[in-house]
Amino acid sequence: MSMSPRLLRPRQTSKYAALRSGLVAYWPMNETATSGDVTVEDWTNRGNNLTSNNTVPSVAGIQGNGREFTAANSEWLAAAGANNDLKFADGRDWTVAGWIWIPTWTTNRYFIGNDSSGNREILFSTSGQNGNNLSVNLCPGAAAGVSTTAFAGSSLATSTWHFFAFYYTHSTGILDGRVNNVVSSTPGTRTASPLVQSTQPLNFGRRQYIGANDHLGGLLDEVAKWDRVLTATELAKLYNSGAGIDLRQ
Numbered sequence: 001m002s003m004s005p006r007l008l009r010p011r012q013t014s015k016y017a018a019l020r021s022g023l024v025a026y027w028p029m030n031e032t033a034t035s036g037d038v039t040v041e042d043w044t045n046r047g048n049n050l051t052s053n054n055t056v057p058s059v060a061g062i063q064g065n066g067r068e069f070t071a072a073n074s075e076w077l078a079a080a081g082a083n084n085d086l087k088f089a090d091g092r093d094w095t096v097a098g099w100i101w102i103p104t105w106t107t108n109r110y111f112i113g114n115d116s117s118g119n120r121e122i123l124f125s126t127s128g129q130n131g132n133n134l135s136v137n138l139c140p141g142a143a144a145g146v147s148t149t150a151f152a153g154s155s156l157a158t159s160t161w162h163f164f165a166f167y168y169t170h171s172t173g174i175l176d177g178r179v180n181n182v183v184s185s186t187p188g189t190r191t192a193s194p195l196v197q198s199t200q201p202l203n204f205g206r207r208q209y210i211g212a213n214d215h216l217g218g219l220l221d222e223v224a225k226w227d228r229v230l231t232a233t234e235l236a237k238l239y240n241s242g243a244g245i246d247l248r249q
Contacts, residue, residue, distance in 0.1 A: 022226040034058065037055055046085055047083065051077065053077070065221075075215065092227050094229070097224055098222050101159070103218060104158060110206055121139060121196070133152060133179070134156070136150055138195065161242075165238065174189055204223070
């Protein structure tokens with residue numbers, strides 16, 4: 001008796017199934033947004049979509065499309081609300097990774113942030129005044145200081161894609177990161193100040209701070225968040241020798 005070719009075909013599995021473990025938000029940013037405000041969809045279907053403000057258009061990304069932020073136009077993306085998936089000070093480990101493209105290094109600009117006056121949690125920033133690098137601050141709520149800081153990369157080139165990954169281990173209080181698969185030389189350690197969750201939505205392309213939004217001028221693509229610390233092997237797979245990957249595959 002002959003068998004159907006369908007029965008002989010090997011079972012298809014996701015190319016990056018293992019990397020999706022612990023994935024709580026993933027924004028491929030592949031929507032076409034040439035004009036108007038187009039929502040950035042969270043591929044995980046967990047409801048962590050990002051609303052476009054002042055028109056954040058789509059451009060060619062590291063994989064498919066990305067989004068371009070023009071600081072002079074005060075453009076940003078915002079999560080719908082204070083979703084628990086997008087918290088950084090709730091006792092869970094986490095990793096945030098993605099790709100960023102900077103045309104010109106200036107003073108501090110913020111590409112991801114949950115921060116407003118008296119209600120801050122985390123800030124990811126580009127730092128033109130501290131060696132053209134990327135950094136993240138995990139903040140102790142309304143306190144004036146920051147509890148920990150991790151820098152990654154040094155004298156990064158302009159007008160090219162850079163991979164970033166920052167990760168936090170709650171049990172040790174260590175915040176660390178890497179850019180283009182090079183590990184940060186200055187990880188931070190949580191101080192005695194308690195971490196406090198913000199009630200504000202997570203923003204992309206600015207900090208939500210009255211009078212000091214410091215909007216990003218640049219591009220973002222393939223940003224994702226996990227509720228665990230990814231291994232060095234997994235981070236190298238995301239980097240993919242500078243080509244990036246599409247986690248949906």
